[in-house]
Amino acid sequence: MTLEAFAPSQPLTLGVELELQLLSTHDYDLTPYAADMLRLMRQHHPDLPGTVVPEMTRSMIEISTGICQDGADALAQLTQIRNALVACADKLNIAIAGGGTHPFQQWHERRIYEKERFHQLSKLYGYLTKQFTIFGQHVHIGCPDADAALLMLHRMSRYIPHCIALSASSPFVQGQDTAFDSARLNSVFAFPLSGRAPCVLTWAEFGQYFNKMTATGVVQGMKDFYWDIRPKPEFGTIEIRVFDTPLSIERAAALAAYVQALGAWLLDTQPFTPCEDDYLVYTFNRFQACRFGLEGVYVDPANGAHLSLAEHILRTMDTIAPYAHSDFSLLRTSVEQRHNDAHWLRECQAHTPLLGEVSRQAALRFRQVPPMQP
Template sequence: MKIPFRSSERASLGVEWELQLVDRRTGELSPGAIEILAELTPEGAAEPAKAKHELLQSTVEVITGICTTVAEAQADLAGTVAEVAAAADRRGLDLMCAGTHPFTDWQTQLISPKERYLQLVEKMQWLARRLQIFGVHVHVGVRAPEKAMPIVNALTQYVPHFLALSASSPFWGGCDTGLASARSKVFEAMPTAGLPHQLAQWADFEAYMETLISTGSIESVREVWWDIRPHPDFGTVELRICDGLPTLDEIGVVAALSQCLVEQFDTQLDRGYTLPTPPSWVLRENKWRAARYGLDADIVVDEKGTVRPVRQALLDLAEELEPTARRLDCADQLADVERVLAAGSSCQRQRAVAAAHGGDLRPVVAALVAEFRDGLGGAA
């Protein structure tokens, strides 16, 4: 089975941001996407170009066009968010983002009336209905299909870095899960989600997709929701590991890390290097540690079992990528790793708000709404 890979400009960038619609009075997730997107849809179009439906009617996904720099992607998102926010405001709704909603019961949520989502729920049942989760996806352009799988495999060693930095889902159904990222564990239950299979080359990916389609496991490549995957239609490698991020500042950090890492691996392939494929046991262990402990995790850094704090690993990675970031004009966003480490990840900030209010989670929603509006540190 041949899968065309529409090669992209090197290190081009696209970002997808899944936003929660919350009732201004109660803080609960509230349906509103159908009306908001209808209001923003140009005459004759099916939906807006840069705002989309997601599985739940309480979600609007905003997406960039094809960008060159992280700053361009941030500005693109900000423009669309302003339109969505204005339409939401007219309906008494606020916007926020985190990997989960702190207390809304997933059983109360309405599914978007799109055939794709209705089929997903029919097929996956409870696994799909409880997907009240929100993420950030970053696409980075790759010029040739033969580079895609080596880059995907090499990126997997950074799954704990991205997950710890973005962890924003400590609460589920009004309870503290004890995890930094409950979202990642909820999503892993889907049969084609989680860590990617280690496939050496594009032909291996094509053969695997053919098997899944021919056996009826999936209908198209779009139904493979790995934490990191090639996206043939866009000609990108897509990093899907991150929890929903509350601020554009944090979006900038993960976008800069993503763009720099892909660019670095692309350059190494051009120079004839063989990219690393980490052992699967290390990948599984490190993802669990990041999901459980977030920025307090110690991660495994070699096959001998050597561990080091993920905070230090993030600082070292930012330093290593700094020359690449200067070339890509995202050095400022990459340097914001230190701001996030100083402020704490969203899961840490949410727990601090809950503790300050005797465990009441309504102020957590208010803080997330304020952060979304004002930026990292703005709510404080």
């Protein structure tokens, strides 16, 4: 198999994907209603933008927008899809929530969705496949050409800790507080083709790498790479994959707007030439963002300076503000208050010992019902 050509796309256009939890309204554990949800969505809402598709296990679905011009466009599309999902969920007496992990589900109870690729992955990865019942947001950003896409990918890698800390919403796993803001990414890191893309800067070089990987038989196509950022040649985009699914579509759209502004700045200023040394502190910075969220430490790969991740995000927001196509002030307020969705979930848990109630509150937040009062 050879690497497909990089399709033309309008630079800086966006696409947003969200993996969502399907919850029983009896105990707010995960419930295997994906097939029923998809059936109702096809019957009652066939003309929505984007798609609604199954995910690895039967208690998950993935929604995606169509091509969006900016974060406001993404929010408008996500709102239509969210409202349709909530209406269908009500018919089934289930609930829908964001969040990067379900707080107390047990992985061994999950069932693989009936799709050939998912069963192939289950045979290959064993129990890891069911443990992949985790929930992320992916943001696609259009690039002018293949070489520009690789340059943006590697320039964007310096800001992966931003994406993790701003979206972190997975503090709980199997009934325990993990002490991580984003425990979800620990599950992703278990896969052998996860992590970072190789530091090649032209599509020709990337094609050589791809051919070597397919020659080994380890890789059949781009979907086999679980990298934090990967090219998506059929869309003409790069795809950032480290976000936890936020608890609200408003935050999901703001994250897309932030990525778009960052991409516009990177395309316009070409602020640095990526190199392998950029990745010397990549895993350290990634860990800090996962473990401590906005309270983490950021090591600047350019000069080795240490500063708080929140401060680095705020400085970056100041830099890219002139390039913003739509508002992401929701995120700035979050950074200033050092308060992300992981903190919100912990605050809910502090008011009740029942993690089922935390899941219920998350489902109410997804559908825009005011949260409980302390």
